[in-house]
Amino acid sequence: MSSTARGALAGRTVSRVGYGAMQLERLHGDRAAAVALLRRAVELGVDHVDTAQFYGNGFVNGVIRDVLRSAEDLLIATKVGADPDPGGPIPLRLAQRPEELRASVEDNLRALGLDRIPLVNLRRADRRPGVLAEGAQLVGLDDQLAVLTALRDEGKIGAIGLSAVTLDVLRRALPAGIACVQNAYSLVGRDDEDLLELCLAEGIAWVPFFPLGGDFPGLPKVTDEPAVRAAAQALGHTPAQIGLAWLLHRAPNVHLIPGTASAAHLEANLAVADIELDDETLAALDAIPARSMDVSLG
Template sequence: MNPPATPAAPTAPLADRTVLRIGYGALQLERLRDRRDEAVALLRRAVELGVDHVDTAEFYGFGFANDVIREVLRPEGSEDDVLVVTKVGAAPDPDGPLPLRLAQRPEQLRAGVEENLRGLGVDRLPVVNLRRLDSGPGLRPEGDQVVDLDDQLAVLTALRDEGKIGAIGLSCVTLDVLRRALPAGIVCVQNAYSLVSRDDEDMLKLCAAEGIAWVPFFPIGGAFPGVPKVTDEPTVRAVAESLGVTPAQIALAWLLHHAPNVLPIPGTADVAHLEDNMAAGEIALDAATLATLDAVESRSNEVALG
């Protein structure tokens, strides 16, 4: 007899905070650049639904996402209960073949922190992720953008000592890079990961053992060609139909049940989708359903931009 189905734990630690396990990825706010009022309303609705972990970067929408966050979460500079996590390692490039370029050198990382501080209108960034781009879909460092990890961690540690950042995270890294970085006090890892793309399972386990939050982007699959989508899987669709929910909600619910340190950050520019994403935290999956989902084949991300 299977044990009764129960929802996953609603909260988990991130840095020195305890946050709701489903956060909000602000990248999709740039789709609303010409409809700022809608972007503001969307983020306000996220906070109403309990979101207290927002992931962003100054290069999202050439500063638009951070500007909206500044308006909604810190009016007139006042503090609130939402943990804003940002990242460095890339910079806007509006005239380039892609809308961003790599910025991996230590002086560029420092400049990226300063840009995020200005964009968000704060004196301290609670968590800053170093986007290394050693793994996952996206650009790969070349030439002077190939920078030793120790040099990058040195500047971020200095910024932490200066009080400009509170904690250090990593993004798009390999298991070896994470192991090398552990002495710096890593609080989260943000890699592409979903039910159908689980290459980083060993890294997830290491994070769990070290008390590090695992913050998957593309938790439902990717918008890029070659990044598999959880919602395309027949098994996921069948489970969703049997429970009366959407395949995207099953993608998120599986992540929450898979390991207690997983904090997905689905992004959307649509209020209805936002509400569906947040409701996924209430979906109960029993042992048999989890075993069925665990048996779905994992496939590697095949796309590399640039």
């Protein structure tokens, strides 16, 4: 991986293409294969892994724990704001209250076998795409940041991030010290240009989820765009690689966490760190119209 494809995240310099571990739950029936895939990612230069305790109801964090025994320098980022709910209509439930956030951090610490999690992202639930909070799960930002700041002061987490937030929420959170923002963002879903620009100005990492659009109804797909397909054919890459490479070119604070359960796709994802897009190609991609990501996923 090119030495130029590195950037700052939670006080460390890491490869700008990490690994989103959610897809490891697809290998639930073959734990050895899941461990082997993550170890392969580390061998290929991955030093930033994004996870959550609700991925596979703890299965994914268990796999990461196995790999951490021989790769202790991994920057592990997890998220709180939801807990596993295997019997529910979707396999998670919101857990936004301060006591739930603390319990979730403790659950992650135990599952990962860590004394300190380098980065914990607060997954808010006040905007789409995703489930919106209601009732007792409508919790004020200040109360949530207070418990996360306390956990940071206690040494249980290293840095605080935010996920699925608005520009106003990010601005209000800045005094707490925010290390990264995870929002839905892609070539075809650029609702949050203003947040990205604020993050760039404040030295905050931008870690997009749905980096290629999405497979959910109503979400556009980067790989369906004729300009993306044309660029892929001209440069000898896949449309997915072009979409990910565009994100790396968009701003130097962008970090990617593409996920896969396939070793071949893993190698293809990591290869985007070395893809160069010329000005003409970037202009053609930038001209693709963006669509809204304001879609309910359940």
